[in-house]
Amino acid sequence: MEHYHPIIRFVVEGGVPIQTAVLLLMLPIVATLVAFFRQIVGIKAFGIYTPSIVTFALIAFDPNGLKYGIAIFASVIFVGMITRFILRRFRLLYLPRVAITLSVISFSILCLLVFGGYYHRTGLAAAPIFPILIMITISEKFVAAQIEKGTKTALILAAETLGISLIGYALLSWSAFILFLVEYPWTILFTIPLNVFIGKWTGLRLSEYVRFARIIRQK
Amino acid sequence: MFEALRKSSGILGMNARNLEYIRPLNRKRGRNIADDKLLSKRVLRKAGLPVPKxxxxxxxxxxxxxxxxxxxxxxxxxxxxxxxxxxxxxxxxxxxxxxxxxxxxxxxxxxxxxxxxxxxxxxxxxxxxxxxxxxxxxxxxRLTLLKSFKPYSYKGIPDLRIIVCNRIPVMAMLRLPTRQSSGKANLQQGAIGVGIDLATGTTTTAVIGKSHIIEYVPKTRLALSGIRIPYWKEILRIAIESQNVSGLGYLGADIAIDRERGPVLLELNARPGLSIQIANLDGLKGRLDRVKDLRVKTTERGMTLGMNLFGGEIEEELEEISGKRIIGPVTKTKLVGRDGKTEIEVEAKIDTGADSTSIDIDLARRLGFNDTVDGYLKAAKDWQEISELSGGERWKMFEHIPGVVATIPVKSASGTTYRVAIRIEIVVDGLRVPARATLIDRSNLEYPVIIGRKNLSRFLVDVTK
Structure with missing residues (x-):
């Protein structure tokens, strides 16, 4: 409490839990991270919402965030992919098809939790429900990408999403970083000029140096 | 690292494409036309451009x-x-x-x-x-496949992607459907992309998949470079005019060639992909920068600019391979005078039908061969007589004339005649060639000099040049 910046102290004394305040302060940082990865590094992922929300889901899974988070993420993608292959020949309209996919994933995750419970992985069985629901709903993004860009691209995008989320998770669960945030919350404002810079960046993305390596070598 | 940064400066990346080209140049109206195939068909047909019926x-x-x-x-x-x-x-x-x-x-x-x-x-x-x-x-x-494209494509019709900016075609690529792309001319799906030299419409390098350079059509010995695209100028014209019609400042025009109808506009693209750069092994940004500030009023002008700015490399390549220079049927040629100093530049006719080089007597005088010309004119009073002499006798008649190195028989429709030859140096396309040139009165002919086969061994003649 004594390290808190006056603003944070004011917020906390107003009755807002410190966790809530910290998470809200972290959102701009995660969003900036995603923007950075897209524009400068060239890692696409599923937009900005999905990697951000998955990052927070991973944090919500703590203390076993990584283990269970990754397991559930991978199961969702895997089951989503299989369901799509089964449903394809029925030629259903988009939303009903996604609804069925979500149902199948829900059942599968339930099975996974029960399975975990019986094998004495109580941490898995007792995993909080909201991050699980978040993980399930991102399967829509996956199905949409699968339809539009093909399974291979969708899998790459899913892996990229998980990758960015893991980096975000590492940053956000770093205690020194959290302490820094509550001590100097105004530093969050720097994300705005940083994003203006990223938004005006017209240089090649790092991934494009690889993509166009042939041309660069040629010159 | 910094080397790579410098070299990559001409490449167009996704960020720059969106921020500097698509956003400011492709306004809503143009994007609407491009994204609605029926609408673009209607708009293009109204403007008199060929589209599939x-x-x-x-x-x-x-x-x-x-x-x-x-x-x-x-x-x-x-x-x-x-x-x-x-x-x-x-x-x-x-x-x-x-x-x-x-x-x-x-x-x-x-x-x-x-x-x-x-x-x-x-x-x-x-x-x-x-x-x-x-x-x-x-x-x-359904468009029908052009016969000359048949060996190159798998169950589908190849098409041409042409990037047009500021009314100037800046880069082009031929897309060939493959088994992998299941007959579709789409690079993402595994089609072959072949770069094109804009000046000549001839293919250069080919790429399959992400950036795998290939030389032949898979499983064949058909070279992918050097394919001549028919109707090339017409294709460029259609691409430029479709830009005028659609209002898209940064356009990717997709054009196919139908066996009967010729070039047909398939589609307009408001967000053309970046892979075309790999097929051409060249960056788009560098090219776009060069055309940015140009004022182009007519389609013809844009076409010429594009062809001149982004073509001609094939020619240099050919010169490199053969070690021979490519010259046109009429080429500016320098003749070096007898004193080794005087240089006279004239338009010479490159005549692969003639054996030897010949120059006009008046020109020879200006090159310092006054006495040669006089002596020759005096000795050659009676042509009939000369043609009946043997080689040795003939040489005796001329050998006293200063500057003469040989007598050369010249066959023409009216029989064989003899001319005297002088030794001279000519400079063709920067290349110094020693030549024996025969003297003749060419004052009533268009070119004072013709250059014959004997002096053309280091050149290739391109009749379109």
């Missing part, structure tokens, strides 16, 4: 039920109006024999009216449109 449109389930299937010809293409990446396109090549309710696809499989109905329902439901919103299905004429 529309056979019929189906806008909703009701008109699908009432559709008269006998309207359809033997071959046609069924497309979703807002499809992307070539998805949802169905092409049939002819009616199944003895049946009027079934057609045959390229791979020989059968398509019945029932299949068409199911496919159209999918299109109407928006299964192939970008946002999954309801769509329109339409039938259009």
């Amino acid at each position: 529309l056979i019929a449109t189906i806008r909703n389930n009701e008109s699908l039920e009432q559709f008269d299937w006998s309207l359809l010809p033997g071959g046609f293409a069924l497309k979703p109006n807002r499809g992307f990446g070539g998805e949802g396109i169905l092409v049939v090549y002819g009616r199944k024999k003895n049946r009027d309710d079934a057609w045959v696809k390229a791979d020989g499989s059968l398509v019945t009216i029932e299949d068409l109905r199911a496919h159209i329902r999918n299109i109407l439901d928006g299964s192939f449109s970008l946002t999954n919103s309801p769509d329109i299905a339409f039938f259009e004429e």
